[in-house]
Amino acid sequence: MAAIPGLDHRLSVAPMMDVTDRHCRYFLRQITRRSLLYTEMVTSGALIHGDVERHLRFHPEEHPVALQLGGSEPDELAHCAALGERYGYDEINLNIGCPSERVQRGAFGACLMAEPALVAECVAAMQRSVAIPVTVKHRIGIDHSEDYAFLHRFVDTVAASGCRTFIVHARNAILKGLTPKQNREIPPLRYDFVQRLKGDFPQLDIVVNGGIRTWAEIEQRWTEADGVMIGRAAQNDPWLLAQADRRAFGESSAEPTRTRVVSAMTRYAEDQTRLGTPLRHIVRHLHGLYRGRPVARRWRRMLSDHAALRANDAGLLLRALEAVEQREFVLGEA
Numbered sequence: 435m436a437a438i439p440g441l442d443h444r445l446s447v448a449p450m451m452d453v454t455d456r457h458c459r460y461f462l463r464q465i466t467r468r469s470l471l472y473t474e475m476v477t478s479g480a481l482i483h484g485d486v487e488r489h490l491r492f493h494p495e496e497h498p499v500a501l502q503l504g505g506s507e508p509d510e511l512a513h514c515a516a517l518g519e520r521y522g523y524d525e526i527n528l529n530i531g532c533p534s535e536r537v538q539r540g541a542f543g544a545c546l547m548a549e550p551a552l553v554a555e556c557v558a559a560m561q562r563s564v565a566i567p568v569t570v571k572h573r574i575g576i577d578h579s580e581d582y583a584f585l586h587r588f589v590d591t592v593a594a595s596g597c598r599t600f601i602v603h604a605r606n607a608i609l610k611g612l613t614p615k616q617n618r619e620i621p622p623l624r625y626d627f628v629q630r631l632k633g634d635f636p637q638l639d640i641v642v643n644g645g646i647r648t649w650a651e652i653e654q655r656w657t658e659a660d661g662v663m664i665g666r667a668a669q670n671d672p673w674l675l676a677q678a679d680r681r682a683f684g685e686s687s688a689e690p691t692r693t694r695v696v697s698a699m700t701r702y703a704e705d706q707t708r709l710g711t712p713l714r715h716i717v718r719h720l721h722g723l724y725r726g727r728p729v730a731r732r733w734r735r736m737l738s739d740h741a742a743l744r745a746n747d748a749g750l751l752l753r754a755l756e757a758v759e760q761r762e763f764v765l766g767e768a
Contacts, residue, residue: 441498441525443641445682446470448665449502458719459496460702464695466678471499475529478505481514490521500525506542508559515560526560530572533607533617544607547576550591558595569599573607574627582627599639601663602628629658671725692723696755703748714743729758
């Protein structure tokens with residue numbers, strides 16, 4: 435599958451550290467063909483001083499897929515963006531939303547909201563180095579100040595650099611005293627800020643992120659912004675995305691089945707384990723596939739078979755599928 439021009443941000447899956455690796459993205463792509471997928475954040479330092487192939491390789495079926503970068507040095511980010519384009523990514527996204535203290539020590543992430551001119555310089559440098567879109571993901575503010583004017587100034591300044599797409603996590607980032615998990619839960623959601631932003635910048639592509647878990651919530655947010663990005667909902671209940679191609683993108687083709695998805699992931703796991711990939715790195719992303727169904731616990735238990743995981747036996751997936759299908763048949767007959 436070739437890279438896709440003119441990316442559609444109507445529905446996307448957020449960059450999540452220790453979640454949206456290449457195995458997770460391949461899995462989600464079996465469920466939705468159209469939703470835009472994002473990598474975990476990759477720091478500019480990791481690409482400049484580390485193993486580029488390990489950080490950037492991905493399966494061609496993952497398209498459309500965006501690379502999220504973290505950094506604050508325009509020249510370094512421009513170099514890394516060019517690497518991302520060379521590897522075939524469809525978009526480069528700059529992380530201005532991560533509140534972790536480790537990221538702050540690197541002088542990037544959410545703390546850069548206080549330096550919109552520097553963010554604009556970074557975006558401009560990346561845009562000069564690539565032909566693919568450069569986008570920004572950020573919060574509505576930092577610490578405890580709820581000041582819409584701060585958000586407006588940030589977007590106005592960065593948009594002047596040529597950035598056209600802003601992905602807005604509709605919470606403040608508390609830079610001290612909260613863990614990254616708490617920063618996803620404690621600061622109040624202000625979707626009204628995102629709606630005002632779209633009204634003030636109708637020419638920009640505004641995507642809303644944060645706390646969106648159901649199709650009813652997704653459809654409500656579509657009335658206020660151009661697109662929706664979901665995060666933990668896709669991790670915890672990946673089958674939510676089975677309706678994405680129809681509801682978000684108007685596709686008329688049949689929705690996927692879990693049987694087809696597991697079969698595809700078995701073939702993928704067979705290929706990957708032959709290359710030395712530990713099976714547990716793949717199957718951990720599938721634990722939520724039957725979430726909310728009576729067989730969910732059995733499915734998770736079977737995927738946690740230590741002997742099969744140690745043996746790197748990709749057949750574990752088909753055995754688990756057979757077991758839950760038999761159980762669902764029995765429950766259906768009861």
